[in-house]
Amino acid sequence: MTTTRSELTRNQALVLAALAKAEAPLSAYTILDRLRDDGFRAPLQVYRALDKLLAAGLVHRIETLNAFVACAHPHCHAHGLIAFAICEDCGQVDEFSDAVVRERLGAWSADHGFRIDKTTIEIRGHCAACAAA
Amino acid sequence: MTTTRSELTRNQALVLAALAKAEAPLSAYTILDRLRDDGFRAPLQVYRALDKLLAAGLVHRIETLNAFVACAHPHCHAHGLIAFAICEDCGQVDEFSDAVVRERLGAWSADHGFRIDKTTIEIRGHCAACAAA
DNA sequence: TTTTCGATGTAATGTTATTACATTGTGAAA
DNA sequence: TTTCACAATGTAATAACATTACATCGAAAA
Numbered sequence: 001m002t003t004t005r006s007e008l009t010r011n012q013a014l015v016l017a018a019l020a021k022a023e024a025p026l027s028a029y030t031i032l033d034r035l036r037d038d039g040f041r042a043p044l045q046v047y048r049a050l051d052k053l054l055a056a057g058l059v060h061r062i063e064t065l066n067a068f069v070a071c072a073h074p075h076c077h078a079h080g081l082i083a084f085a086i087c088e089d090c091g092q093v094d095e096f097s098d099a100v101v102r103e104r105l106g107a108w109s110a111d112h113g114f115r116i117d118k119t120t121i122e123i124r125g126h127c128a129a130c131a132a133a
Numbered sequence: 134m135t136t137t138r139s140e141l142t143r144n145q146a147l148v149l150a151a152l153a154k155a156e157a158p159l160s161a162y163t164i165l166d167r168l169r170d171d172g173f174r175a176p177l178q179v180y181r182a183l184d185k186l187l188a189a190g191l192v193h194r195i196e197t198l199n200a201f202v203a204c205a206h207p208h209c210h211a212h213g214l215i216a217f218a219i220c221e222d223c224g225q226v227d228e229f230s231d232a233v234v235r236e237r238l239g240a241w242s243a244d245h246g247f248r249i250d251k252t253t254i255e256i257r258g259h260c261a262a263c264a265a266a
Numbered sequence: 267t268t269t270t271c272g273a274t275g276t277a278a279t280g281t282t283a284t285t286a287c288a289t290t291g292t293g294a295a296a
Numbered sequence: 297t298t299t300c301a302c303a304a305t306g307t308a309a310t311a312a313c314a315t316t317a318c319a320t321c322g323a324a325a326a
Contacts, residue, residue: 027282043284045307063197064253085241094245094247100233101234104231105216108216108218112260113265114261115259123242123251124249125248142273160313174275175275176314177276199282
C-alpha cells in the first residue's frame, strides 16, 4: 500500500521552516547558511529538500530570483495557476490566482495545440508600501 | 545631441545573429562557444552585448531556461506584455501577447497598489508537433 | 589637441545547481 | 529474525550561469 502523503523528513521540515519565517524569497545557499547550526553542510541537502517540498506544493520557486518561498496557501492544493507579485525593494512576494488569466492562456494553448505542463507568471515591481515611500 | 537609437556594434550584431539563426534559446555560454571563431574569448563579451540587445528589445531572456532568444517581432516595439510558450522537446519558443491577460494583471496590481516594472509569463509544455509524436 | 565616454579585452571571482559515490535507516518480504 | 529493497542522507567534486575589477582602445566633442 502506498501512502498518498508522507510526513516531512527532518531536513525537509528545517528547510520549510526557514522559508516560512523568512520575509522574502531565499536562495538555496542562503537557506544553507541559515541551517548550518542545524547540521547542514552541503548545497545538496537543501536542493533535495526543496525538490520534495516543491513536488508537494509546499514551496514555490521564483524563477526571476533563483529563489524559493513557502507557499502562502499550503492547504488549498492544486489551484491551477499561481502568479507572484514581487517587490524589488522589500522583497515581499504576494501570491495570487486569476481564473481569467488561466482561461486566456489555456485558450491560446488550445488554439495552438500546445500542451501546458507548467506556467510561470511573475510580476516585478514595487508594493504599495514601498511605492509610497 | 544624443541619438535615440544607434547602430549595433560588431559584438552586438554577432550575438544577435547567433540567436537569430538558432532554433531554440541559447545560454550565454553557448553563444560564447559559437562565437569563438569570431574572436569571442570571455563570458562578459556576450553578457555586455546581451544587455544592450535586451534594452533595445531585440532579444528576450527566458527566465525558466537561463537562456536568450531573438525577438520574433523586432519591429513592433513596446508591445506591453509578452508571453512565451516553450516546448520541452524541441526547444522552440512561441512569443505572443494577450490584451486580456495584461488587463487582468494590471487590474490586480491597481487593486493592490502594486506598481509593475516588468512581467514575466512563460509556459512550459509541448508544442503541437512534439505532442503528436 | 586634448578630453571624454562608450566599447572592448582579460582575468578573477561570485553565485546557482548537479553529478557521483558511499553510507545509513526503515519497512516489507522471506 | 534476517534479508532485501529503497528512500534519505552525507560529502566531495564539478558544472553552469553571472558579475566585479581593471586596463586599453577608438571615435566624437570641446
